[in-house]
Amino acid sequence: MKILVPVKRVVDYNVKVRVKVDGTGVETAGVKMSMNPFDEIAVEEAVRLKEKGVATEIVAVSMGITACQETIRTALAMGADRGILVETDVELQPLAVAKLLKALVDKEAPGLVIMGKQAIDDDMNATGQMLAALLGWPQGTFASKLTIDGTTASVTREVDGGLETVALALPAVVTADLRLNEPRYASLPNIMKARKKSIETIKPADLGVDPAPRLTLVSVAEPAKRKAGVRVASVAELVAKLRTEAKVI
Amino acid sequence: MTALVLLEFDAAGIKQPSRSAVAAAAKLGEVHALVAGEGVAAAAAAAAKLPGVTKVLVADAPALAHALAEPMASLLVALAPAYSHLFAAATAVGKNVLPRVAALLDVQPVSDIAGVVDADQFVRPIYAGNALATVKSADAKKVITVRAASFDPVAAEGGSAAIENVAVAVADAGSRFVGAELSKSERPELTAARVVISGGRGMQAGENFRLLEPIADKLGAAVGASRAAVDAGFVPNDYQVGQTGKIVAPELYVAVGISGAIQHLAGMKDSKVIVAINKDEEAPIFQVADYGLVADLFTALPELAAELGKG
Numbered sequence: 001m002k003i004l005v006p007v008k009r010v011v012d013y014n015v016k017v018r019v020k021v022d023g024t025g026v027e028t029a030g031v032k033m034s035m036n037p038f039d040e041i042a043v044e045e046a047v048r049l050k051e052k053g054v055a056t057e058i059v060a061v062s063m064g065i066t067a068c069q070e071t072i073r074t075a076l077a078m079g080a081d082r083g084i085l086v087e088t089d090v091e092l093q094p095l096a097v098a099k100l101l102k103a104l105v106d107k108e109a110p111g112l113v114i115m116g117k118q119a120i121d122d123d124m125n126a127t128g129q130m131l132a133a134l135l136g137w138p139q140g141t142f143a144s145k146l147t148i149d150g151t152t153a154s155v156t157r158e159v160d161g162g163l164e165t166v167a168l169a170l171p172a173v174v175t176a177d178l179r180l181n182e183p184r185y186a187s188l189p190n191i192m193k194a195r196k197k198s199i200e201t202i203k204p205a206d207l208g209v210d211p212a213p214r215l216t217l218v219s220v221a222e223p224a225k226r227k228a229g230v231r232v233a234s235v236a237e238l239v240a241k242l243r244t245e246a247k248v249i
Numbered sequence: 250m251t252a253l254v255l256l257e258f259d260a261a262g263i264k265q266p267s268r269s270a271v272a273a274a275a276k277l278g279e280v281h282a283l284v285a286g287e288g289v290a291a292a293a294a295a296a297a298k299l300p301g302v303t304k305v306l307v308a309d310a311p312a313l314a315h316a317l318a319e320p321m322a323s324l325l326v327a328l329a330p331a332y333s334h335l336f337a338a339a340t341a342v343g344k345n346v347l348p349r350v351a352a353l354l355d356v357q358p359v360s361d362i363a364g365v366v367d368a369d370q371f372v373r374p375i376y377a378g379n380a381l382a383t384v385k386s387a388d389a390k391k392v393i394t395v396r397a398a399s400f401d402p403v404a405a406e407g408g409s410a411a412i413e414n415v416a417v418a419v420a421d422a423g424s425r426f427v428g429a430e431l432s433k434s435e436r437p438e439l440t441a442a443r444v445v446i447s448g449g450r451g452m453q454a455g456e457n458f459r460l461l462e463p464i465a466d467k468l469g470a471a472v473g474a475s476r477a478a479v480d481a482g483f484v485p486n487d488y489q490v491g492q493t494g495k496i497v498a499p500e501l502y503v504a505v506g507i508s509g510a511i512q513h514l515a516g517m518k519d520s521k522v523i524v525a526i527n528k529d530e531e532a533p534i535f536q537v538a539d540y541g542l543v544a545d546l547f548t549a550l551p552e553l554a555a556e557l558g559k560g
Contacts, residue, residue, distance in 0.1 A: 011376070016379070016511070017376045017379050017380060019380050026375075026376060026379075026380050093357050094348070094357065094358070095351070095352065095355070095356070095357040095358075098352055120376070120377065121375065121376060122375055123360070123361065123373075123374065123375055123376070123377065124348075124358070124360045125344050125348070125360055125361070126348035126351070126358050126360055127348075128348075129318065129344075129345065129346075129347075129348035129349045129352070130348050130349065130351065130352035130358075131352075132318075132349060133322060133348075133349040133350075133351075133352035133353050134352050134353075136422070137423065138319055138422055138423035138424035139318055139319070139345070139349065139424070140424075141318070141344070141345050142341065142344075142345070144486070154427065157341075158341070158486060158487075159341040159342075159429070159431075159487075160340050160341045160342075160438075160440070160487065160495070161429075161431040161432060161438075161487060162429065162430050162431040162432045162485065162487050163429065163430045163431075163487075164315075164426070164428070164429040164430075165426075165427040165428050165429070166317065166424055166425065166426055166427060167424070167425045167427050168423060168424050168425075169423035169424075172423070177493075178493050179486060213357070214356070214357035214386060214387050214388050215357055215359065215384045215385065215386055215387070216384065216385045216387065217382055217383075217384055218370060218382075218383040218384060218385050219382075219383045220375075220380050220381065220382050220383075221380070221381045221383075222380065222381070223374070223378060223379070223380070223381050223518075226518055226523070226536075226537040228535060228536045228537065228538065228541075229523075229538055229539035229540055229541065230539070230540060230541070231535075231540075231541045231542070231543065232540050232541065232542050234542075235542065235544070235549055235552040235553050235556050236552075236556055238524065238540055238542050238553070238556075239553070239556045239557060241540055242501070242522070242524070242540070246501075246522045246539065246540070248444070248500050248501040248521070248522050249444075249468060249501065249557070
């Protein structure tokens with residue numbers, strides 16, 4: 001079974017993002033970029049399935065500017081076999097990404113798509129569900145456990161009250177939550193090997209998709225800052241203040 | 250212009266996040282509500298009492314029993330032509346179902362909104378809430394999930410909407426519910442509680458979360474945890490408050506032994522009053538706390554329980 005793993009290049013999770021002074025977005029110039037952490041988990045899961053002999057080939061896909069090749073290289077160093085870059089300068093939103101991925105799935109015919117449940121930049125949490133919809137495939141979102149048994153994927157999902165398990169007829173789309181696994185670090189030999197793996201570059205037009213965004217960004221603002229309050233000296237003072245000053249108990 | 254809101258419910262009625270979604274939708278005009286599931290007459294009656302809802306659509310079918318995304322999305326797509334906006338709370342169900350609906354309608358969804366500007370423009374947090382984006386949708390129909398903590402929920406009672414059954418034709422979409430392991434608790438749900446008390450890595454062990462219980466009992470609080478406490482195995486993941494867990498905004502949030510990582514703050518910084526108890530006076534949590542107590546939690550928690558008992 002072939003697995004397709006979409007990976008997104010995002011501002012590194014350790015970077016404290018700053019809103020641009022003119023309110024047109026967040027500062028990304030000169031900022032460290034990395035693979036979306038949830039996508040790393042997706043790559044790891046795919047690699048483990050290959051190590052178990054369930055998957056035969058892993059194709060890592062990224063979309064955006066040329067630099068997204070670096071993100072694909074990271075996936076290749078973790079164990080993906082080859083890469084596809086859908087190259088465009090257009091800002092891609094989840095609907096466009098889902099359409100582009102659908103076109104790639106039609107071409108590549110994977111048995112499973114595993115991707116992060118959300119990207120940590122736009123926090124949309126939508127692309128996996130949208131891809132499943134466009135393909136008419138079942139979806140297993142927010143996965144904390146995945147097992148493949150023949151033609152069925154069993155997905156344990158993180159839901160509000162605990163865990164839920166669904167059985168999906170393959171092919172299917174699975175989105176990775178944090179506890180699915182702990183991604184490996186790529187070893188130096190594997191990083192070197194990844195340089196020799198192939199990355200194919202194509203354009204949205206080659207896939208017959210119009211990637212134009214549907215949402216326009218009107219403005220970006222900093223959230224209201226909380227002011228630090230007061231220190232209390234004792235539990236008694238704390239309770240007194242909560243009763244008489246804050247009036248919340 | 251009429252909005253349709255997908256409601257979630259349990260034996261106690263319509264869930265609070267869904268009532269917040271109704272509040273968000275009501276900012277734009279008329280609101281209809283959808284109750285979908287199996288054996289949902291009681292939930293439909295509860296939905297009809299929500300103030301601001303003028304009609305309740307009821308879809309009752311075995312295929313809808315577990316709110317799986319595939320049949321729920323088919324249902325919503327079938328109902329969509331009559332509506333300008335489709336809403337749901339940004340819960341596990343809403344986040345699972347609505348993007349699927351959006352794709353089938355060729356719409357870019359607007360996820361996790363924290364504000365409604367007008368019929369086309371919405372405010373939503375990005376970068377884990379470190380920035381607030383105002384976005385304008387060019388789609389004819391809007392598909393929206395609502396950050397419940399950002400909208401005061403409508404009351405559970407006060408309205409009297411008409412109830413209308415809708416036909417459900419749901420094809421097999423390849424998914425099947427197998428089972429669920431839900432945490433059993435007598436306490437309120439994290440996202441609906443008026444008071445939340447959360448423990449962090451400073452709790453040192455899962456059994457020490459018992460120290461939070463007498464306090465939670467006295468305050469009627471839900472018990473939560475930081476990601477560090479979940480990752481350390483102290484408590485299950487559904488306790489997690491933060492960017493990768495639940496977003497809460499209670500009247501009172503008590504953070505115990507929580508350092509205040511950005512990822513935790515993203516889940517609770519909209520709480521009305523924040524209390525931090527931590528022995529490290531440099532802990533970042535104190536920068537957002539209204540009341541900070543520098544103390545060893547193992548002495549402070551029993552004291553707090555005793556002090557509340559005096560009340």
